[in-house]
Every structure is written in structure tokens, then in C-alpha cells.
Amino acid sequence: MRSLLALLLLVPALSWAQSTVNVGSKRFTESYILGEILVATVQATGEARATHQQGLGNTAIVFAALRGGVIDVYAEYTGTIAFELLKKTSPATLEELNRELAPLGLAAGVRLGFNNTYALAMRDDRAAELNIAAISDLKRLPELKFGLSQEFLNRRDGWPALARAYGLNAAPRGLDHGLAYEAAASGRVDVIDVYSTDAKLDKFRLRVLADDRGFFPKYDAVLLYRLDLPKRFPRTWEALSRLEGRITAKDMVALNAQAEIAGVPFAEVARGFLAGGTVREGARPRESRRFVALLIGEDFWRLTAQHLLLVFASLALSIAGGVPLGIWAGRSPPAAGWILGSVGILQTIPSLALLAFLITLTGTIGTAPAIAALFLYALLPIVRSTASGLADIALPLRESAQALGLPSGARLRLIELPLAARSILAGVKTSAVINVGTATIAAFVGAGGYGERIVAGLAVNDNTVLLAGAVPAALMALTMQLGFDILDRWLIPAGLRHEEGAPA
């Protein structure tokens, strides 16, 4: 009987799982675009619906999502799979990687056609003038000025090893990565280190020098997917397989530039690429028009609903947990010390660290760990306001309730909580308003909400996208404040209103 019930409960879940391919992406432009390309490809076959868990916090989070089955596929780099995910110490072939991925129920395949690794770059016209195409050509010209990022300069497998491998004798200067492109474009330095598909390569007309001795490890873009994906959706998989070799490094640079520099939405960049195979130049509309279009874009209601769910679900939990804790703290001064201390410490945990911890704990990404994190952050104001609201009740009133002969539970319910209502509600309001803001971090773990736009805006350094997320979040916080002010009139007992300044 019970197993039958379980089966009945499972049926809707299975049918959902069977008809949907969940695509993931990490929190940088290239990953977003590749994610959208995968989504569009899946949808084009019509075999399954596709969702995009976009902008997941980091490699560990997106990998956890893949292993947990929250997503089915995402674009990853062979080097990352080898060094970060499988913790190998030397590069490996795709076959070697797959031998280790198979026991995890995963596989890597479908080389998209480009390699995104460290590379050296020069201004295109200067390289042409000096006739430089590959790194080994640099040896001929020891007078060239190198401006390298601190990280690359200091990594053991960075500049020292590269100089040895190619016999280079330059004395490189340390240069902030953000400034390196401008410095190269203006001619203050000749050679900088870059990522080989960086959008700015296009903008600053830089040439990537060929790694002709194969020094840099390969970071070939491939699909990392669950082994059951090809079996569940053979036609979809066939379509995805046809992406093999379709995206060259030059294509990827152009696609990145379209999103990052021209501000074309990721989905549009992806559709444009799949439609033409070649990349067209995106024309960026006027900022104000673009902002309005982004603000009330097609994802607006989905993001709003997700944001509200995050805020109210976590708030409900915080009230359910925080008020009893506050009562405990308010009634027992020894307990108050450690209760307020621990919920206070929770506040100081950085949000990404807390999310990472909760993902490990719950074994999933998305709404659950996000709500758990928001719940923990919202506890302090509620616990503190409940405890202080109870502690601030005048002694004569407290004693009058006792002397009346009401038992402790009835005193709490009939006298003390109503008297503390104003304070408790103030705490709940604070938590609600803070939660609206904090809920934007949920986007790091794929729980959606307005944070999705903020995270995307940060990833591509696009303030308009960022504002399209930040503005509705701020408006929601204001609405929340207003709503609670109205709620005050309903929930604070009439006898307690407007009594500030009245004699106790």
C-alpha cells in the first residue's frame, strides 16, 4: 500500500523529469552563452523542454548540481575537469577523463571547437609589423615589454615555466589584469597574458600568439553531461553532438564581445549564432529604452514570483523558529546569552560560504539551500526583537498577570506576546526588508529571483542589466515596508497604539 502511494507520488515527478533537459551554466559570459546555445539546440529538436539554471556560483556548485541531477548538461573545459573536478595533477585525454567520470554517472564529450586557456597576446598591427604569430617568435625580439598579471607571474606553471620552455629572457612587469588591455592597446606594453577567448581581444584588436610548443594545458570546451542523457533523449543528443567543432576561438571571442561589449542578451547571441552560424554585429539600443525593455522583459514575472517565494518562505520559517527562540531568550537570561550570540554569529558568515556549506549539507542546489540561508540570516532581528519585546514588559504588568493566577502558557499567549507585538512585528519587518535584498544571492545557486539579473550584469560588467535586477528588488523592499506598516494596524492591539510618551 505504502509503495503504491510512493509510486503515485513519483509519477508526476518522473514525467516532469522525462520531458525536461536542464542545462546549467557558470557565472561568466562565455558560460551563459554556451548554456543558451545548448538550450536553443535542445528546444529546436522538440523532443524535450529545456530549462537553464544560469549563472551558478562557481565550478563546485555547478558540478554538485550535475551530480545531483538538478542539471543534465553544461559546457566545461577539459583542463577544469582534470585539475579542479577530478583533482588530477597532470593533463589528461578525454578518454582518460571519461574513465574517471563514468563511475560518477557522468561523461565528457563533444568538443565545441575552441580552447579557452591562458595565452599571450599582442596588438594585431604591431605583431604583423614584427612578423610574430607564435610564442617562439618572441625569442627573436628580447626588447619587447611584457606586462603580466600578478597571478600569471607568480604561478609555478605560469611565467617561470613558460620562459624556460620557450627560452625567453624578458623582464616582465606586474600589471593589473583589468588595465593590461588598455596598456597593450596604447603601446605601453607589447605582450600581455589573456584568456584565449576574451571578449576584449576583439575590442582592443589583439592577436593571440600560437602556443607552438604546446606549453599551456588544453582547456578545450566540451559538454559535461549525465550518462543517461543520450539514452533518455536520443534525438536531442544527436542535435547536441552536431555542435562538435562548430565554435572556433574566433567565434567565441566575437560571441563574448557581442554580449559583453555590445550588450546583446545571451539568448539572442545564442540564437543569432545558431541561425547564421556566423556572428553578426549587435546594435545596442539607447540605454534608457534598453533598461525599460530589460526591466519588464519576458522573465520579469518568473523572477518576481521566485523572489517572493524566497522571501516569504524563508520569512515564514524565521518567524516559526525565531519567535520561540526569542521567547526562550526573553524568559531565561542564561539562555539569552548563547541564543542571541549564536544567531548573531550566523549574520557574520559570508553569504557564499554559507551557501556552499548548505549545498554540501542538503546535497542539492536551487531553492532549498537558498531558503535555508535566508532563513538563517533573518533569524537575528526576529529573535532579538521578540526577546527584547518580552523583557521590556513592565514588571507590574508581568506580576499582575502572575498574581491573577494565569498559568505560564496563558500569560504568554494572552498578555506577554500581545504586549510584545509591536517589537516582534518590527523585527519581522526588518527581516522581511533585509531578506528582499539578501535574496539576490540566491541566483548564485540557481534559485532565480531578481539576483539572476544582478549576477548576469556583474558577470558581463553591464550596469543596465544589473540595474534591471536591483531596481525591482529595491521597489519590492519599499513595498514590503509599506505593507508591514499597514499590517501593523491590524496586528498591534488597539490599546497599544499611539501610546508612546504616555505614562507607564
Add this chain to the structure above:
Amino acid sequence: MITLEGVGKSYDGGVALAPVSLSFAARSTSVLIGPSGCGKSTLLRLIVGLVHPDSGEVRIGNETLRPDNMERLRHGIGYVIQDGGLFPHLTAGRNVTLLASYLKRSPGWIAERCAHLAELMRIPASLLSRFPRELSGGQRQRVSLMRALMLDPPVLLLDEPLGALDPVTRYELQEELKRVFEELAKTVVLVTHDMSEAAFFGARIVLLRAGRIVQAGSFDEFLHRPAERYVTDFIRAQRAAIVPAP
């Protein structure tokens, strides 16, 4: 009705009440008097169990006050404090009926009892729907007394019930309280620092000083047979107030 046997209480700062034995006969009115900090309020709070004695025991009727019977015994004690101690979030009427409805008395009984007490305390029914902050100090004390009397308890404890009132209201309410005490025949213990008030109410006056009983007896005895010099000093310090009203 109320018996204290060797009941003492001290706080960190010192002795609030040296071990004292004292009893209050049923249907008598007693007044505890003394300067601030003499232990008179502590004594009253010991009787209603708001303060737990370090030594000795408190008996209400035949029962010793213990944590497990405290709530039940409190239902037999009406307790009124300065400025009433009314719950500000409840209307005056709800303050009066709170305990009775918690104890599931029938609505009919509650309404009848409430109306009776309103008449006794001269509170118009319309005032009962107001919140405490919308009442005058005198009205609050009347409502507080209604609350204390709701279950018709045999014992009534009043801790400076008139202390926060203006002289005219105070005079009025003194008259009325005396009438009510006589009418209801309760065991009344009233705390005050005002000797004229004590003389007005009390067949029996208990004078305390620094946690110790100085003298217990009638006002007449205080005047003519003071137990020690302090009794005379205390009365003399308040003599202006004890000139009889014309």
C-alpha cells in the same frame, strides 16, 4: 485566614524582611504601614507568591503556599497595585473578565458578575469598552478592583492602591473602598505609607521598619501605648495629615 510563620526574605543587598510571624483573621481589614523599603510590599508579595520566602511558610486558609497549588490559591486572592496594573492591550471589560473566561465560566455568569461589580464600583457600562489609557487614574483603580473581585475571592490584597491619585480622587475612593470592604466582608490587607489612610481603614495597623515589625494594633494603641519611640515619631511626622476632616 492568612498566616505567615517565620517568613523571611533577603536580597543581595540585605534583609528585606526579617523572619516574621503574623496572621490576618478572616473578614478583617489590616493595614501594613512604614517608610519606603521597610518590607511592607515584600510582605504582601510573599502572600500572593510573587516573592518566595527564604525561610518559613505562608498559609492561605489551611493550605501552605507551594508552587504546585499557587495558581489555584491565587484565584482566591484579589491583588491590586498602584495605578491598577491593567493590561493596556485589553479593554477595561476584558481586563475584568480575562481570568473568568480563561477558567471557562459561562458567558451568562461572567456578564452578570461584571454588571454587578460595575454597579458596586460605580463604573458605567460604557467605560468598560475603553482601553486603560482612555480612563482616568481613579477609573483605572475601580476597574482594577473589579478585576480583583471577579471570582469573589475571600482575600483582597492592595499595594498602595491610591498612591498615584490626586487628593480629591483619593479622598473619594477611600470612602468608597471602606464601604466596599464593609459590604463584602473580605480578608483585606492594604499597604500604604500614609498614617491617616491607615487610621481611616484599619481596625489593625502593622508598622514595619527596616524589615521588622515595630508594632501591631489599633491606631488608638499606637497613639497611647507606642511600643517604641519610633512609633510616635512616625505618627508625628505625618500629623498634619491626620487632623480629622470637618
